[in-house]
Amino acid sequence: MDINKLIEIQLSQNDIEVHAKNVAALMEYTLESDQHMDYVIHSMINKAYQSIMPIGGFIINQIEHIDIKSGSIKVNNILFNVGKIIASQLKHAEYAAVFYATIGNYVEKESKKMIETGDLLEGYTLDLIGSEAAEFMASSIHQTIKLEANKNNLNITNRFSPGYCNWDVNEQHNLFSLFNNNQIPVTLNNSALMNPIKSVSGLVGIGKEVIFKPYSCAKCSDKKCIYRNKKSEKN
Template sequence: MPFYNGTLFEIDRKEMLRYAGTNPKGTDFPKEAVDRAVETALALAEPRGIWQILPYSPSEGIVEGNPPLTLTGNSIRHHLANSWSVAVLAVTVGDEIEKESDACFKAGDYVQGLLLDAAATAATEHLADQVDGLIQKEAARDGQRTVWRFSPGYGDWPVTQQNEFCRLIEAEKIGVQVTDHSMLFPRKSVSAIIGISQCTQRPAPAKCRTCWMKDCRFRS
């Protein structure tokens, strides 16, 4: 199972500010505060990832891991309908950024706390993109393509499968665990599955169209 010790040289400020709930022009926060949050997040991040490619039965919705995992929910089964193998992955940037963000909130520095939290979220997504890129290259060696990644909780794939899914990935090897409420810890972590097929091109992600959270402020 490949491990990935990711590298974060920069954090996408546009994405970071979107997660912070800024206006489209990004003028809600002083540039100095944004820069300070980015620098702090980069210094505290502990990027790690793990992934592997496994056989998949689209007719039964079974990922052939150890133990096998039967996926539940129509959206994930539909998403992987043309895939005969899948890549499963987990990434995290650790919990040091979150600890610093919490410390800022407790000290009354709410702007810095919010920006640090948003920076950590953007960094986690960037790390997931890096691992996604490795999986695309691996699939391409066999003349295959990947479909965009899908996480427990998307669409009607119940987040309650998170625990089983993370056992399949062996996410604990990078320090990622699942809480009693099926949330990941450290909180700035992502788990996902990526379908691999003979499709001629990688479909564009339809993230918001598959999600039941119609009133989400990040919805596009």
């Protein structure tokens, strides 16, 4: 397994799968129930597909230490306070694949423009489609990490991102430092937020004994999340 080497994957726009029925479900609709929504969702998917630039990458490092009690892990001499939920999911992991995935900034810019000019529904729909597309790209990277691990008879965990499961979003800076000096198309602002916005970052545990566990909405405090109980897992 390549350690400390950035592996990047670029997909074509048509490789990204965003299904209208999933977008409709996030908006509490079924396409059959509303022709107008059907039209809006399909036209916004077409719009998104015109200019998204899906790209992502990952870099694998050895995990030096995992402490479930304190909710921390150490990679490349950097201590991450990932919280107890994530630390326990990473139990037995020998490596951490740090990843990023993005679709570029076209969707966020168009969505913002539409909302500012009064096309609120269209802008909101396009934003949701952008999030779905970025998650699809993240899933593709996750899948590639899995293949890489499986080649070496290793298993992977689910993926975890700063900002969720009590992992402080400020730790993005440390996470991104693991990309070393590699130029990646995602940057962080002072608040540790990613640019482009439609990006996903995080880490995946790799090891002989690790187990892939689906996301559990019951463990999450975000009771109003639109994804709650709509997806049992993200990959």
